[in-house]
Amino acid sequence: MRSVPLVGGPVEIRGALDLVTTPWGVMPRRLPAWTKDQHQDPTEYGVTVMPSGVRLVFRTDAREVEFDVLTTTGQLDSEPQPQPTGTLELLVDGAPAGRQQAPLGNVLRMAGPGAEQLLIPGEPATVRFTGLPTGMKNVELWLPQQTPTELVALRADGEVLAPLPDSRRRWVHHGSSISHCLGADGPTGTWPVVAASLGGVEVINLSQAGNAMLDPYVARTIRDMPADLISLKIGINIVGLAAFRRRTFGPAVHGFLDTIRDGHPHTPLLVISPLSCPAFEDTPGPATTGPNGEVTALGDPADVAHGALSLTVVRAELTRIVTARRASDPHLHYLDGRELLGPDEVDDLADGLHPTAAAYRRIGERFAAHAFASNGPFQ
Known part of the structure; x- marks a missing residue:
C-alpha cells in the first residue's frame, strides 16, 4: 500500500x-x-x-x-x-x-x-x-x-x-435539515444526491440543518461560486424559530435573491416552499420536541392575523414574491414543497418534521422528475 x-x-x-x-x-x-x-x-x-x-x-x-x-x-x-x-x-x-x-x-x-x-x-x-x-x-x-x-x-x-474534469452542470442547493438529510440511509441517499444522479448533474449541497435562515453570508457564497443551476428551499427553519414576521420575511427573501442575482443574473433559480408538516401548517413557531420525540409548535394560531408566520403564510408569500419577480426574471421558478411530500404522506415524517430514509429518496425522485423534465426549470 x-x-x-x-x-x-x-x-x-x-x-x-x-x-x-x-x-x-x-x-x-x-x-x-x-x-x-x-x-x-x-x-x-x-x-x-x-x-x-x-x-x-x-x-x-x-x-x-x-x-x-x-x-x-x-x-x-x-x-x-x-x-x-x-x-x-x-x-x-x-x-x-x-x-x-x-x-x-x-x-x-x-x-x-x-x-x-x-x-x-x-x-x-x-x-x-x-x-x-x-x-x-x-x-x-x-x-x-x-x-x-x-x-x-x-x-x-x-x-x-487526478480525476478527469467533471463536465456536468453544477447545481448548488441550499436548504434546511430536510435538505441536509441527516436521517437518510447514507450519503448517496440524501434527496439532493438522488436527484442529481437522476438529472445527470453535479450537486453542491449548502444546506444547514436548523440554520436555513436567509443568512446574507450564504447568499454571498452562492453569488460568488460557479453555478449552472440554483435552488433554495425556504421556510421551515424560519417558522420553527419564529425568526421573522410577515413584515420582515418578504424583504429578507428579496434581499437573498437580489444578492444571488448579482452574481448569477440569468442562472435557472428554483425557489421551493416547505414540505407538508402538520404542526406548523397553520400554527406559528417556535418549535419544541416533546417527550415522545414529536416536533410541535408553541405559537398561537391567532397571532397569524397579526403577522406571525405559519407554513401556509410562507407558501403564499413565496408564491407572491416569485410571481412578481418573474415579470423581469423569467429564469426564476417556484415549486410548492407539498409536491415533494404532501399532506397525505405525513406518516413518512419520522418525528412529525423530518422524512424517513425512504421518503428522502422519493423526494429526490420527485424533484428530478419536476426539475429536469423537458419543460422543467432545470431542462
Whole structure:
C-alpha cells in the first residue's frame, strides 16, 4: 500500500468550500472560511462541518484502498450510546462498490441541546475497501452526511491519479435539515444526491440543518461560486424559530435573491416552499420536541392575523414574491414543497418534521422528475 496525499496531490475533495486544518489532518467544511466570523451560534459552524454531499474523487487502478478518518459525534448524558456515526460509501465509475460504517472517534458529551460540551477524544481508525475492479477507474468516497469527519490518510495498492474534469452542470442547493438529510440511509441517499444522479448533474449541497435562515453570508457564497443551476428551499427553519414576521420575511427573501442575482443574473433559480408538516401548517413557531420525540409548535394560531408566520403564510408569500419577480426574471421558478411530500404522506415524517430514509429518496425522485423534465426549470 502506498500513501497518497489528501491535499496538494491527485485527490479532489468536492462538495466542500473550505478545508479546516486539524491536529490529525483536514476536515471539509461546506462554507468558505470567511463566513465563520459572521456566525451567531455555534450550531451554525457545527452543521457546516457535517459533510453532506462531500466526497473524495480520484482515478486509480488499485484493487484495495484504505482511508484513515476521525469522526466526531454527540451524546447526551441521558443517552446510553453516542449518536450513530453514519456511513462511508464508495462509488466506482458511478456505481456502488461498498459501504462501511464510519468508525467512532471523538465524542461530545452534553447534558442537553445547547449545553456546554465535554470532548472525549478519540483516535483515527481505518476504513478499507477491497475487491475493486481491475483497470483504471473513477473512485468517489462519500463522507457521512451527519458526522464531521477529519481526513487523516489515504493508501492504495496501485497508482492514484487526478480525476478527469467533471463536465456536468453544477447545481448548488441550499436548504434546511430536510435538505441536509441527516436521517437518510447514507450519503448517496440524501434527496439532493438522488436527484442529481437522476438529472445527470453535479450537486453542491449548502444546506444547514436548523440554520436555513436567509443568512446574507450564504447568499454571498452562492453569488460568488460557479453555478449552472440554483435552488433554495425556504421556510421551515424560519417558522420553527419564529425568526421573522410577515413584515420582515418578504424583504429578507428579496434581499437573498437580489444578492444571488448579482452574481448569477440569468442562472435557472428554483425557489421551493416547505414540505407538508402538520404542526406548523397553520400554527406559528417556535418549535419544541416533546417527550415522545414529536416536533410541535408553541405559537398561537391567532397571532397569524397579526403577522406571525405559519407554513401556509410562507407558501403564499413565496408564491407572491416569485410571481412578481418573474415579470423581469423569467429564469426564476417556484415549486410548492407539498409536491415533494404532501399532506397525505405525513406518516413518512419520522418525528412529525423530518422524512424517513425512504421518503428522502422519493423526494429526490420527485424533484428530478419536476426539475429536469423537458419543460422543467432545470431542462
